[in-house]
Amino acid sequence: MTLDAFEVIGGQALSGEIVPQGAKNEALQVLCAPLLSSEKVTISNVPQIQDVVLLIELLEGLGVKVERLNADTYVFQADDINMVYLNSAEFLNKASKIRGSVMLIGPLLARYGRAFLPKPGGDKIGRRRLDTHFLGLQSLGAEFKFDADLNVYFVEARQLQGTYILMDEISVTGTANVVMAAVLAKGTTTIYNAACEPYVQQLCKLLNRMGARISGVSSNMLIIEGVEALGGAEHRLLPDMIEVGSFIGLAAMTQSDLTIKAAGVAELGIIPRVFERMGIELIIQGDDIRIPAHEHYEIQSFIDGSILTIYDAPWPGFTPDLMSIMLVVATQARGSVLIHQKMFESRLFFVDKLIDMGAQIILCDPHRATVIGLDRRQPLRGISMTSPDIRAGVALLIAALSAKGRSVIHNVNQIDRGYQFIEERLKNIGAQIARI
Known part of the structure; x- marks a missing residue:
């Protein structure tokens, strides 16, 4: 029998250190x-x-x-x-x-x-x-x-x-x-x-x-x-920048004080800056990144006051592999953001699961979603869902870890394709997660 689902009890603050895998x-x-x-x-x-x-x-x-x-x-x-x-x-x-x-x-x-x-x-x-x-x-x-x-x-x-x-x-x-x-x-x-x-x-x-x-x-x-x-x-191999970004998003969503060890800071490009525009504080300590617990984080707007747009682009632009993470992080931010996934047209179709969890998201078309942040006025709620691809799978896992109650994520072999021993590493920082 294949263990292909995660059971997650969300709403727990995590703490400690986590090391990203090789890229x-x-x-x-x-x-x-x-x-x-x-x-x-x-x-x-x-x-x-x-x-x-x-x-x-x-x-x-x-x-x-x-x-x-x-x-x-x-x-x-x-x-x-x-x-x-x-x-x-x-x-x-x-x-x-x-x-x-x-x-x-x-x-x-x-x-x-x-x-x-x-x-x-x-x-x-x-x-x-x-x-x-x-x-x-x-x-x-x-x-x-x-x-x-x-x-x-x-x-x-x-x-x-x-x-x-x-x-x-x-x-x-x-x-x-x-x-x-x-x-x-x-x-x-x-x-x-x-x-x-x-x-x-x-x-x-x-x-x-x-x-x-x-x-x-x-x-x-x-x-x-x-x-x-x-x-x-x-x-x-370099540390995996997508894991680094995933853990930054995880810390913000779960109000956790986390330190990402040996994060390969010099090779992260604009990734830290984009998270900072989402209102997330990053403390760089040598090659480590500490994310202090965030009771609130506020999305910046452009200089003229217009709504922030985050879009993917070839390097040194923002990597498409973190767009799913940014979308989830925005659900509990203060403010609104337009997520524009330019490079792949099917990567935003997982947002219906987030809407079922209580997120306020308008899917404009296959490439664009507007997220109206809840600012923690109400937590996401646990549901049963299925992982459609590696990155959306981890985004849903982060959402589940921040949500109130029990979530079940099916088809987690998709997550296993890109993240090693993920449940054990999350358990080590206090997550309640099990394969079922």
């Missing part, structure tokens, strides 16, 4: 980089979450030697790859379950001249096209085709050739895939309109330590001089 989105990129080398690559601070576990199983199926040194550190060596595994039912089944499997294409194409992949799974948060990945790989000389009957993508190239690529959209995974292909291409590749998220920066830094020649890291123009081969290296 999920970075892990799904850098774990594919060892495919570019026959030497050992050691990666630490790897989160123990379903998407990462599945990706490591795919690497093992391909013949990558995987040694687990401790709870969060692995050594990968891709010195004997079995490309026949790509044809197996096991590969097709596992690769179709996670979005991160698409990151296998760039390195396999670069080193072995071919790759194919079933249409990958992941969150149902709207259209997430893969055109950018394949257009970039085609620019490097790869041939691409999609089998609509099998729902499988094929790419092939005898020798990738460096070129100038203007990305048609600022895609994090698209940029990462093209970078991993280009490092072994012949000649120089320039990628303009590249994503510059910390995750992409981290991947580029790892590849450079492996012997790649990538310049422009942290900008939207990457210049990659192709090399003959890559070697081994060591790499540590």
Whole structure:
């Protein structure tokens, strides 16, 4: 019997310290980089979450030697790859379950001249096209085709050739895939309109330590001089900025005094500033963030007095992965805010659960919701609900922890895909939560 629901008794103030896991989105990129080398690559601070576990199983199926040194550190060596595994039912089944499997294409194409992949799974948060990945790989000389009957993508190239690529959209995974292909291409590749998220920066830094020649890291123009081969290296994942933001929101909603340890403050971009605009006080102590208990927090308005709008944008804009958290946090703020989810059109559909809990939200359209803060005049009330995706699942969990009474959240395997041991970590700071 699968334990796929959380029972939450809300309304409790939490306290103590919590440590964010390694970054999920970075892990799904850098774990594919060892495919570019026959030497050992050691990666630490790897989160123990379903998407990462599945990706490591795919690497093992391909013949990558995987040694687990401790709870969060692995050594990968891709010195004997079995490309026949790509044809197996096991590969097709596992690769179709996670979005991160698409990151296998760039390195396999670069080193072995071919790759194919079933249409990958992941969150149902709207259209997430893969055109950018394949257009970039085609620019490097790869041939691409999609089998609509099998729902499988094929790419092939005898020798990738460096070129100038203007990305048609600022895609994090698209940029990462093209970078991993280009490092072994012949000649120089320039990628303009590249994503510059910390995750992409981290991947580029790892590849450079492996012997790649990538310049422009942290900008939207990457210049990659192709090399003959890559070697081994060591790499540590950043703290997960989405967990950091989630815990800030949790502290504010539950009137808790929490300290987020080793939060990677230097890599958080404008995330702290956006929470401060929501009226939440953050005390930065070295690399830790303390959120004191908030009896009230007031949403700022724009200088001309108009209602605050929070919208997502490619880095260094505000990450779309925290929009669900901001929406929940706004429900108990003083004041109103417009949440504009520009990048995905299905991520706001969980607001009906919050309305059932007593929140005052107007869903304007699939991209915009206006939240009228309750200012704690009445708490949210516990209900039974279902998690539609990773980020909305955690947003609903935060709402449940702040709510009065008992809530049940179903389909929490979605939360497990992105947050490791979440109920144990929450219990350690005083949450009443159990798997049922």
